[in-house]
Amino acid sequence: MALATAPSPARHPIRPPVDPRPAARRRRRRTAGVAALIVAASLAYDRAGLFLVPLLFVLIVPFEKRFPRHPEQKLRRPQLGTDLGYVLAQPATTFIGALVLVPVGLVSLAWLPGLAVRPLVVMMPLWLQVVLGFLAFDLIIYWAHRWSHEIPFLWRFHAVHHSTETLDWVSGFRNHPFDGAIIAPPVVFLLAAGFPLEFTGIVAFLQIATGLFLHANVRWRLRPLHRIVITPEFHHWHHANDPEAINSNYSVFLPAWDLFFRTYFMPADRRPEVYGIDEPMAPGMVGHFLHPFRGIRSDWWRLPFRAIRHPWRAIRALGRGLRHLAEEIRRVGWRRPAAMDRSAEPVDRQPTRVDPLVEGLAEGHRGATTSRTRGGLDAGAALADAPHEPGVVGVGPEHHRPVG
Numbered sequence: 446m447a448l449a450t451a452p453s454p455a456r457h458p459i460r461p462p463v464d465p466r467p468a469a470r471r472r473r474r475r476t477a478g479v480a481a482l483i484v485a486a487s488l489a490y491d492r493a494g495l496f497l498v499p500l501l502f503v504l505i506v507p508f509e510k511r512f513p514r515h516p517e518q519k520l521r522r523p524q525l526g527t528d529l530g531y532v533l534a535q536p537a538t539t540f541i542g543a544l545v546l547v548p549v550g551l552v553s554l555a556w557l558p559g560l561a562v563r564p565l566v567v568m569m570p571l572w573l574q575v576v577l578g579f580l581a582f583d584l585i586i587y588w589a590h591r592w593s594h595e596i597p598f599l600w601r602f603h604a605v606h607h608s609t610e611t612l613d614w615v616s617g618f619r620n621h622p623f624d625g626a627i628i629a630p631p632v633v634f635l636l637a638a639g640f641p642l643e644f645t646g647i648v649a650f651l652q653i654a655t656g657l658f659l660h661a662n663v664r665w666r667l668r669p670l671h672r673i674v675i676t677p678e679f680h681h682w683h684h685a686n687d688p689e690a691i692n693s694n695y696s697v698f699l700p701a702w703d704l705f706f707r708t709y710f711m712p713a714d715r716r717p718e719v720y721g722i723d724e725p726m727a728p729g730m731v732g733h734f735l736h737p738f739r740g741i742r743s744d745w746w747r748l749p750f751r752a753i754r755h756p757w758r759a760i761r762a763l764g765r766g767l768r769h770l771a772e773e774i775r776r777v778g779w780r781r782p783a784a785m786d787r788s789a790e791p792v793d794r795q796p797t798r799v800d801p802l803v804e805g806l807a808e809g810h811r812g813a814t815t816s817r818t819r820g821g822l823d824a825g826a827a828l829a830d831a832p833h834e835p836g837v838v839g840v841g842p843e844h845h846r847p848v849g
């Protein structure tokens with residue numbers, strides 16, 4: 446029997462250390478490939494993004510350079526490629542979003558009361574229709590935005606927008622395609638009620654025009670305007686990763702709603718410094734798109750195919766989901782957010798309950814309780830149960846920011 450000898454260094458050269466995370470690297474490459482496909486498909490459909498990027502650059506970056514809020518912030522910052530991808534993929538994400546928005550609007554039956562009040566609306570003069578329509582639309586967006594923060598299921602989607610840790614000329618484009626689907630029923634109501642379509646166009650234009658600068662790295666405080674129209678400072682506080690600022694400044698055009706519903710936060714002696722959220726989120730566009738579905742049944746991606754095979758069952762399930770959502774809205778709606786109300790019991794000590802929407806979809810989460818982060822999200826629990834993924838950035842659920 447031959448004696449075992451030490452391998453000769455010449456025949457077995459020292460290998461470089463093996464990357465312990467090849468699976469993560471492969472996954473990252475795969476998701477980057479899917480993101481590139483989404484962007485390519487989007488550009489094949491509509492090249493507007495190719496013009497939008499230089500337009501945004503020329504419109505906003507000179508102001509960021511001249512009046513920077515965070516002078517140390519570089520133009521080439523982490524995740525810039527991801528956010529540019531969002532700009533280029535706008536047509537694709539809008540299309541994907543409409544796939545959910547339209548059925549939600551129809552199944553919600555909000556068009557029924559809309560049709561009921563239509564005779565009243567059409568009797569109004571046009572100016573009154575426009576003013577009322579504008580106020581109603583802005584108020585609806587306030588509540589849709591607020592519920593997106595305070596209702597666990599909706600926060601899953603809205604968290605993507607808040608995951609950016611850098612506010613600048615492109616960061617505002619980071620949005621999950623399904624974020625905002627909650628707005629479909631009230632919009633369907635307004636349209637069925639006969640409010641002129643043009644006003645939604647005007648509001649959308651105003652929001653885009655103001656929105657361009659809301660996320661920009663500009664130091665404008667515009668103090669005289671604070672209570673009249675939203676400013677970069679107002680929206681920067683909304684994005685601030687600061688316990689005192691959580692659940693505040695939801696308005697997207699008129700801060701009057703925040704003042705009226707007591708969610709207005711504009712301290713005179715401080716400025717927002719740090720942005721983002723504490724919950725972990727996989728990087729990249731595809732990681733963001735999948736984020737809301739983490740912890741939900743593993744075959745969720747089959748759901749659209751099942752909906753095609755059993756459309757009636759899918760409509761009934763969607764109706765059930767919307768009913769659950771309405772219950773959640775009744776539970777949290779109209780109440781001052783606990784984060785802003787020092788006298789209120791901290792939300793994470795309130796009787797916990799399973800998010801009913803997630804309960805219907807979850808696998809192995811029976812009896813799980815809702816742990817709350819910014820928006821009452823139970824994603825912490827979901828992620829805690831999810832298999833560990835080295836590609837996931839951020840800190841563990843134990844670092845969730847306390848609220849209240």
Ligand SMILES: [Zn+2]
Nearest residue numbers: 590603607683
């Ligand atoms: Zn928000």
